[in-house]
Amino acid sequence: MSRSEPLKISVNPQQTGLVSERSRMSYLAIKRLVKCLALILIVLSVSLVLILKEALDNRVRIVYKEHSAKATILKLVKPISTTNRIQSVVGSSQETFVNQLQWTKCRWSSGLRIVSSTTRSPWTQMGTKEVYFHSAYWDDRGRAHRTHAFVRVLAYLRGSAADKPKMQCYYPEWRVSIQAHVQETWLPMWDQDPDEQTFRSFLVNCRVPPGVTELQSVSLSTEVCxxxxxxxxxxxxxxxxxxxxxxCLCVKPLLFNMQDISKQLIEWIEANRLFGAEKIVFYLYQVHRKVSKVLDHYVRLGVVQVVPWSLPQELNLLNGRDLKVFFHRKVWQKRRSEVLPYNHCFYQNFNEFEFVLPIDIDEFIFPLAVESWHEVLSGHLLKHPDEKQLIGSFSVRNAYFFRSWNPKSNLNEDLVIEAFTQRSANLSQPGFSVKSFMNTDVVVTLFNHYALSALLPTQKLTTHLNPDLIVMNHYKATCPNDFGRQCEENFLKYSMNDTSILRFVPKIKARIKAVQIDWDK
Incomplete structure (x- = not known):
């Protein structure tokens, strides 16, 4: 073949048709793959849009997960429609909602308002209602008995006995709400028909969501969420x-702005320290300048805590003299006003102390056969070991030492317990005018004399300690006005000499001598 001749290529018609068929099949396969990928992308896109919409539409979610047979709260996730402000949810099992509690899921709060302890007034009013809240306390003692934890809220309500509003407890951190259990800290047999101007003491019990181990705040209202x-x-x-x-001892608010009781107060504090008091909490309206010095001295020693106390609204505007006149005219209001400080003292100290003792500064509880309260109660519980978990208060019976029986007493030289040795022959009956060691493992509410309610329905409110082992000497001018003929017949009519407390006088005097207070400073 010469170089100038063109190259000739022969093509087989059968080979050409085979190549075209392969190309067409590849094209169809690619087309089907693209359609599948497009469909998958569409499905994924729609799913993503739905997930994002659900996340944006639902502002509060809670899911309960069972763990070790207990309900444990985790973060977030069953949707709630934003078209409604609230939605009720009922638990599906006892593990999730103990005793079929009914909780309400809430939307986000508009703004959290936490009351600081540094605010000028300790009282927080519930809107325009005449309900005033003082403080709230975490109480998980029930969980040791397989029941609930609570937030206990101390409150005053102004109104008659018929006024007992339903309240809702709302937890802003968890966006859930539940109805509160509201209980009055009072015995119905006393002052049965208070007028609409009376301030009454209440404990508002707010159940804690299952599994929650701490809370920052609680909100209360008449409305859900x-x-x-x-x-x-x-x-x-x-x-x-x-x-x-x-x-721990709790002393109701003192109002001695014109009266110097500093000497008697030192005697009372040192006697109670000798008997076993490790802390004494004094609530104050107003006191004399020298009384303030005594209290300041013991505050520096770490023995005493002073809590300034006030009443809500216009009662707080009264000065010391006017408040004393007001309480003289309104005896039942005075007594009702004392109950809430006692419960405040209990909840401030129930974690730190085994027993809380509400007591007045004219009362001396002392052991007869041993040296301390601890020995008396330890001996009693040794004989009745179950009572530490079953009894709310251990009561001590009262013997009146009326000053009218001791006209020659000289308080400038003698101690109170030295000057008055003539007492009522009869002790107070069980449950009448007693004072009690409140068992912090059991008590929920209390008043001046004994426990009013207990943690569990199987627990009892009080038992009385043997008066041959421990008794209370009560030093008063005469019978209380509202006791009437009952006091005259039971206590004034019969008297006897009693010097059993005098064996403590040398030790108490030695302790008093060691107290150094600069009265002129």
Whole structure:
């Protein structure tokens, strides 16, 4: 073949048709793959849009997960329609909602208002209602008995006995609400028909959501998921470590602005320290300048805590003299006003102490056969070991030492317990005018004399300690006015000499001598 001749290529018609068929099949396969991928992308896109919409539409979610047969709260996730402000949810099992509690899921709060302990007034009013909240406390004692934890809220309500509003407890951190259990801290047999101007003491019990181990705040309202009044939750569980102490005393608000009782107060404090008091909490309206010096001295020693006390609204505007006149005219209001400070003292100290003792400064509870309260109660519980978990208060019976029986007494030279040795021959009957060691493992509410309610329905409110082992000497001018003929017949008519407390006088005088207070400073 010469170089100038063109190259000739022969093509087989059968080979050409085979190549075209392969190309067409590849094209169809690619087309089907593209359609599948497009469909998958569409499905994924729609799913993503739905997920995002669900996340944006639902502002509050809670899911309960069972763990070790207990309900444990986790973060977020069953949707609630935003078209409604609230939606009720009922638990599906006892593990999830103990005792079929009915909770309400709430939307986000508009703004959390936490009341600080540094605010000028300790009272928080619930909207325009005449309900005033003082403080809220974490209480998980029930969980040791497989029941509930609570936030306990101390409150005054102004109104008649028929006024007992339904309240809702709302937890802003968890966006759930539940109806509160509201109980009056009072015995119905006393002052049965208070007028509409009377301030009455209440404990508002707010159940804690299952699995929650701490809370920052609680809001209370008459409406579900509302924040008419928001309080910080005080959690003093750390005070129980490493070991609880024995005895804390609580003294109702003192109003002695014109009377110097400093000498008698030192005697009373030192006597109670000798008997076993480790802490004494004094609530104050107003006191004399020298009384303030005594209290300041013991505050520096770490023995005394002073809590300034006030009443809501216009009662707080009264000065000391006017308040004293007001309480003289309104005896039942005075007594009702004393109950809430006692319960405040209990919840401030129930984690740190085994027993809380509400007591007045004219009362001396002392052991007869041993040296301390601890020995008396330890001996009693040794004989009745179940009572520490079953009894709310251990009561001590009262013997009146009326000053009219001791006209020659000289309080400038003698101690009170030296000057008055003539007492009523009869002790107070069980349950009447007693004072009690409140068992912090059991008590929920209390008043001046004994426990009013207990943690569990199987627990009892009180038992009386043997008066041959411990008794209370009550030093008064005469019978209380409202006791009437009952006091005259039972106590004034019969008297006897009693010097059993005098064996403590040398030790008490030695302790008093060691007290150094600069009265002129």
């Amino acid at each position: 509302d924040e008419m009044a928001t309080l910080k939750v005080v959690d003093n569980r750390f005070l129980a470590l490493p070991k609880r102490k024995k005895f």
